[in-house]
Amino acid sequence: MDWQREGFETHTGEVGVLLADGSEPGPVYFDLGSSSHFHKSTDWWVYDGSPRRPTATSMRGKCACGWRGEHTFPLDWEQVLRAGRDAYDVSGPERDWEAHMDDVAARTVPLPGDVTGLLRTLRERLDELVDDEPLVVLQAAGKLEAIVADYGPIAARYIAGDAIPLPRLAEALGTTEKAAASRLSHYQYLNR
Structure with a gap:
């Protein structure tokens, strides 16, 4: 169950988990047969303490950009079994991720209102x-x-000419540094 916000594709959110010692566990690997390929997962519900799996004691929001929520929420595995993993309440981590996204969005370069309106109208019409x-x-x-x-x-030439630092560019675009560098490079060499 991933959370997405339109326009912020590098900021996919999900439930993260913590072990009793406060550490974040690595992926759980599943042997699906005799092949050399092992499926791995970091879905919160795989950390249920089943044989050879760690037991998560709490959850928090996490984002693909590396952000981790400050608030933790206890995990009740008996309740997960009763309610089912899809019905278990993960609204706390999701609210924290939404607040993270509000912060990311607030730091981006705002589009002028008329451009925002034109883009919205165009999307609706298409x-x-x-x-x-x-x-x-x-x-x-x-x-x-x-x-x-x-x-x-x-625009890419102006940005490169102004030597805007990559962290600032990523923040202004609401993306990761890697994605910002890729976007800048893409546009710098688009017509060459």
Whole structure:
């Protein structure tokens, strides 16, 4: 069960767990047969203390960007068994991740209101058209790609010329440093 917020793809959230000593366990590996491939999982519910698995005692929010929630919430494995893992209350970690995302969003470069409105209107209109007029949507996608190809490289050159530090760029874009560097590089070399 992952949590996502539109526009922040590198910030996938999920329930993280802690062991009794306060450490975060590594992945659990599953042998699914005689192959050399082992499935691994970090889903919170695999840390139930079953044979050869660690037992988590608490949970917290965690994000793919490396953020970990400060608040911990006790894990009651008897309640997990009674309610089922899909019905078990993980709202505490999710609320903490939502607060993390609010903080990430607050530090991004805000789009001007008219640009936000245009993008929202365009998305809504394309959503209305896609089922009945997929050719129109594909034509619009091509025009959008042309706009991006015109302006993305210009913006990337300005950013590179200003030598904006990677941590600041990542924060402004609401992404990780790796994803920010990749986006900048993509646009710097888009038309070459």
